[in-house]
Amino acid sequence: MAIEVKNIVKKFGAFAALDDVDLKVANGELLALLGPSGSGKTTLLRIIAGLDWPDAGEVSFDGENALAHGASERHVGFVFQHYALFRHMTVFENVAFGLRVQPRAARKDEAGIRARVKELLDLVQLDWLSNRYPSQLSGGQRQRIALARALAIEPRILLLDEPFGALDAKVRKELRQWLRSLHSEIHVTSIFVTHDQEEALEVANRVVVMDKGRIEQVGTPGDVYDNPATAFVHGFIGESIVLPVEVCGSCVRLAGKALNIAAEGAPPGASKLFVRRHDMQVGPAGSGALEGAVRRVRTFGPIQRAEVALSEDGGATVIEIDAPRDRELQTGDIVGLQPRRYRIFAARE
Amino acid sequence: MLMNAQPTSLSSARDDLRTEPRLIRVVIITIAVIFLTVFVVLPLVVVFAQAFSKGVGAYFSALSDPEALSAIRLTLCVAAISVSLNLVFGVVAAWAIAKFEFRGKTFLISLIDLPFSVSPVISGLVFVLLFGAQGYWGPWLQSHNVHVLFAVPGIALATIFVTFPFVARALIPLMQEQGTLEEEAAISLGASGLQTFFRVTLPNIKWGVLYGVLLCNARAMGEFGAVSVVSGHIRGETNTMPLLVEILYNEYQFVSSFAIASLLAMLALITLVAKTVLERHLDEGQHPRGD
Numbered sequence: 031m032a033i034e035v036k037n038i039v040k041k042f043g044a045f046a047a048l049d050d051v052d053l054k055v056a057n058g059e060l061l062a063l064l065g066p067s068g069s070g071k072t073t074l075l076r077i078i079a080g081l082d083w084p085d086a087g088e089v090s091f092d093g094e095n096a097l098a099h100g101a102s103e104r105h106v107g108f109v110f111q112h113y114a115l116f117r118h119m120t121v122f123e124n125v126a127f128g129l130r131v132q133p134r135a136a137r138k139d140e141a142g143i144r145a146r147v148k149e150l151l152d153l154v155q156l157d158w159l160s161n162r163y164p165s166q167l168s169g170g171q172r173q174r175i176a177l178a179r180a181l182a183i184e185p186r187i188l189l190l191d192e193p194f195g196a197l198d199a200k201v202r203k204e205l206r207q208w209l210r211s212l213h214s215e216i217h218v219t220s221i222f223v224t225h226d227q228e229e230a231l232e233v234a235n236r237v238v239v240m241d242k243g244r245i246e247q248v249g250t251p252g253d254v255y256d257n258p259a260t261a262f263v264h265g266f267i268g269e270s271i272v273l274p275v276e277v278c279g280s281c282v283r284l285a286g287k288a289l290n291i292a293a294e295g296a297p298p299g300a301s302k303l304f305v306r307r308h309d310m311q312v313g314p315a316g317s318g319a320l321e322g323a324v325r326r327v328r329t330f331g332p333i334q335r336a337e338v339a340l341s342e343d344g345g346a347t348v349i350e351i352d353a354p355r356d357r358e359l360q361t362g363d364i365v366g367l368q369p370r371r372y373r374i375f376a377a378r379e
Numbered sequence: 380m381l382m383n384a385q386p387t388s389l390s391s392a393r394d395d396l397r398t399e400p401r402l403i404r405v406v407i408i409t410i411a412v413i414f415l416t417v418f419v420v421l422p423l424v425v426v427f428a429q430a431f432s433k434g435v436g437a438y439f440s441a442l443s444d445p446e447a448l449s450a451i452r453l454t455l456c457v458a459a460i461s462v463s464l465n466l467v468f469g470v471v472a473a474w475a476i477a478k479f480e481f482r483g484k485t486f487l488i489s490l491i492d493l494p495f496s497v498s499p500v501i502s503g504l505v506f507v508l509l510f511g512a513q514g515y516w517g518p519w520l521q522s523h524n525v526h527v528l529f530a531v532p533g534i535a536l537a538t539i540f541v542t543f544p545f546v547a548r549a550l551i552p553l554m555q556e557q558g559t560l561e562e563e564a565a566i567s568l569g570a571s572g573l574q575t576f577f578r579v580t581l582p583n584i585k586w587g588v589l590y591g592v593l594l595c596n597a598r599a600m601g602e603f604g605a606v607s608v609v610s611g612h613i614r615g616e617t618n619t620m621p622l623l624v625e626i627l628y629n630e631y632q633f634v635s636s637f638a639i640a641s642l643l644a645m646l647a648l649i650t651l652v653a654k655t656v657l658e659r660h661l662d663e664g665q666h667p668r669g670d
Contacts, residue, residue, distance in 0.1 A: 044658055077569055080567070081563050081566075100566075101563075101566045101567050102567070102568075102569050102570060102571060103569075104564045104567075104571070106567060107566040108563075108564070110560055110563070110564060112560065112561035114561050114563065114564040115564075115565070116561055116562075116565075117561070117583065118582040118583055119582075125566065126576070127568055127570070128568035128569055128570075131565070131568065131569055131571070131574045131578070134571060146387040154522070179564075179568065180567075180568070182568070183568055183569055221570075307609065
């Protein structure tokens with residue numbers, strides 16, 4: 031099922047949770063809504079599910095107006111961050127719930143319900159827990175039961191709100207891979223919300239980066255990492271060195287001193303220079319656009335992370351760079367730094 | 380006195396820090412025990428001692444007196460009416476307040492608490508003003524031969540008013556703590572509003588409902604002030620158990636009076652035990668996600 035969201039506005043009092051948001055999701059996609067807390071991603075998900083209503087805008091499923099229907103009629107599977115399992119029901123009854131509340135005409139008989147629940151519990155590999163209560167399960171088990179419950183109604187769309195947010199790191203990793211393979215198995219259009227960029231980049235086909243109720247960029251994981259569209263995306267995804275610079279026609283100045291890099295069409299005025307830590311090439315003094323003194327070096331695995339105080343502004347700015355270990359750095363070294371890849375964005379007011 | 384001179388573990392050392400010296404402990408505990416004995420245990424003992432002072436035979440003949448039986452019947456009947464109505468009102472009100480956002484919510488909450496802050500006698504008088512011979516609706520009702528005051532409806536109304544907050548008050552904090560996530564999950568799975576209520580909301584609050592009903596019932600059976608104003612004290616007709624206790628006492632029929640009082644006292648004891656059991660269930664229900 032394709033989803034289209036048009037000009038959605040949602041306000042909570044004076045706070046605009048969503049500010050004119052447009053989004054198209056293709057059939058069968060696995061999409062991540064990525065952003066810091068308060069960026070509006072959960073609100074957008076809840077509006078698609080019908081658990082919240084927009085102040086303005088349209089939501090359509092396969093061209094059909096979804097806002098004409100309440101949540102219970104939309105056939106959308108929703109997985110909550112804190113699972114929201116029915117605490118007084120066994121695992122079996124939790125998964126069976128969506129089947130039991132169907133109108134009499136569409137409802138399966140008891141044997142049919144049993145077979146379907148069994149099938150779903152097998153799918154999430156937890157059939158041995160069917161007589162337990164939610165309070166007797168671990169976090170990862172609860173999350174998988176919540177997913178099985180959402181899938182029971184054969185949803186047209188699957189929505190997951192921070193699905194792994196409340197789990198520990200190891201379980202998260204396992205469940206991520208598991209969700210990916212589950213999606214390639216059942217192929218239902220899925221959207222999940224996360225504030226964890228690694229999770230979004232690893233699991234999703236496409237990533238929607240949001241900030242302050244607006245969509246900053248939509249693209250493949252590779253796209254948003256390599257070609258960030260805005261300063262926010264560059265800063266939010268991956269670790270970046272950010273330097274306040276001034277663009278003057280074709281030159282770029284840091285603390286009044288011209289740097290040996292091209293402005294690449296950035297508009298003149300106060301700007302920010304973004305460089306990935308590992309894109310800063312380290313060479314001997316005088317070899318790069320920037321120069322600085324090494325303050326401190328830590329090595330782990332294949333890289334060494336160095337804190338460098340930039341000479342351009344007299345050592346006031348300290349940046350962290352990741353360099354390969356082919357040339358060991360020492361505290362006190364004066365090094366030249368050349369950005370291999372960089373982006374310049376106008377500084378926001 | 381120094382058997383435990385050396386703290387055996389860190390935690391016992393920490394306990395010592397929080398504990399007062401032995402002398403103070405003994406004094407405080409003694410005061411508490413004396414207080415409870417004088418104000419709670421002793422009256423209870425006296426009630427039963429008086430009731431049985433002329434023997435078991437006198438006790439049971441006092442209870443099987445037609446007036447006593449009529450009072451017991453009336454009390455049970457009024458309690459049944461007011462508890463079942465307040466059960467419905469209380470659950471509905473708590474559902475609205477805990478699960479929905481609307482204007483005037485705080486006003487509704489204070490309205491629900493109103494009976495707690497009004498003297499029961501005043502509550503009774505309000506019904507006299509409304510339904511009495513000189514009241515607003517009294518003459519009209521009388522001309523249509525409907526008797527509210529000095530009859531079962533009036534007693535039931537006064538009792539309902541006085542016991543109104545119990546169920547709602549027991550449920551609102553419980554339902555607020557449980558939040559609306561499970562309801563949202565149910566709705567997203569295709570459940571209608573009523574299905575959500577009966578399959579998800581109600582099972583989650585059943586112990587709270589029982590708790591509220593229990594307290595509501597105890598108060599409904601024991602209510603004196605409001606009922607006294609609207610009852611008219613017609614012997615064998617509109618006297619509830621608490622009213623009859625007072626009347627018999629004023630007539631120096633101590634055995635009969637205390638025999639009926641002993642029934643109310645037993646109700647209190649049963650309520651207390653049931654309350655303890657329910658509170659244990661409620662505690663479990665409130666912490667279902669033990670990680």
